[in-house]
Amino acid sequence: MKVLIALFFSLLVLSGCGHKDDDAPIPGSHAAVAEAEVRVIADGWVAELPYELPKPGSYSLPVINTAGGGGVLGVDGEALELDDLLGDKIVLLTFIYSSCTDLNGCPLATAVFYKIKERFKDNPKLADKIRLISVSFDPEHDSPEVMRLYGAGFEGGEPEWVFLTTASEEKLLPITSSYGQMMIKQYDNEGNYTGAMAHVLRAFLIDKSKKIRQEYSVSFLHDQLVSTDIKTLLIEDGIIDKDATL
Numbered sequence: 001m002k003v004l005i006a007l008f009f010s011l012l013v014l015s016g017c018g019h020k021d022d023d024a025p026i027p028g029s030h031a032a033v034a035e036a037e038v039r040v041i042a043d044g045w046v047a048e049l050p051y052e053l054p055k056p057g058s059y060s061l062p063v064i065n066t067a068g069g070g071g072v073l074g075v076d077g078e079a080l081e082l083d084d085l086l087g088d089k090i091v092l093l094t095f096i097y098s099s100c101t102d103l104n105g106c107p108l109a110t111a112v113f114y115k116i117k118e119r120f121k122d123n124p125k126l127a128d129k130i131r132l133i134s135v136s137f138d139p140e141h142d143s144p145e146v147m148r149l150y151g152a153g154f155e156g157g158e159p160e161w162v163f164l165t166t167a168s169e170e171k172l173l174p175i176t177s178s179y180g181q182m183m184i185k186q187y188d189n190e191g192n193y194t195g196a197m198a199h200v201l202r203a204f205l206i207d208k209s210k211k212i213r214q215e216y217s218v219s220f221l222h223d224q225l226v227s228t229d230i231k232t233l234l235i236e237d238g239i240i241d242k243d244a245t246l
Helices: 002-015 030-038 106-120 144-151 169-179 223-236
Strands: 071-073 079-081 090-096 130-136 160-164 183-187 193-199 203-206 211-216
Touching: 071 169, 090 106, 090 169, 090 223, 106 130, 106 223, 130 144, 144 160, 203 223, 211 223
Parallel strands: 090 130, 130 160
Antiparallel strands: 071 079, 090 203, 183 193, 203 211
């Protein structure tokens, strides 16, 4: 867990750094190979997108589907209904598992959520209208205590960030199915579960009517893009003025 968190923050620092052309590593050197490996990471790790985004409120986000609910557990083990965490705020929801080591998977989702929290935290008018939710799809390993440790340091302040798990796979599957979130356990040659899961990273932007208004894949999960969509929904709700400087 500590290794993953350290790696997460290292990549956040790296995403905001660059080098001048005259500092470029020598082709074929270890530095060049390392840089090439870094470049395969998703755009969400990069500080700035290479293209200009539309102004918030200048476009619409059509309804995609109704957000699903189901029984979940909070970090203190309390039984909750996911549906009760929807409807009062704009929600950004994703599915993760704490031992995921795919940089363009769960660590990316957590990094982008963290950067979104940082973007809004100094604007209380907007921050308390947003909720971030990370739901584990590995209830066998991710107990409420594990999720509490995973979210330590992220959950305080606004926007609120909620970390959830479920009591069993039986409780989990109706939730993941309602969002179309697929995951497949990985087994070794002897048929033993390795603890790893194959999955497709997805995040969902949910409005106050509990409707999914945007889905983000690994290619589009970037804090600038998601924040622009969140502001578009806040404009739609009349929280901020369309012509305001954001």
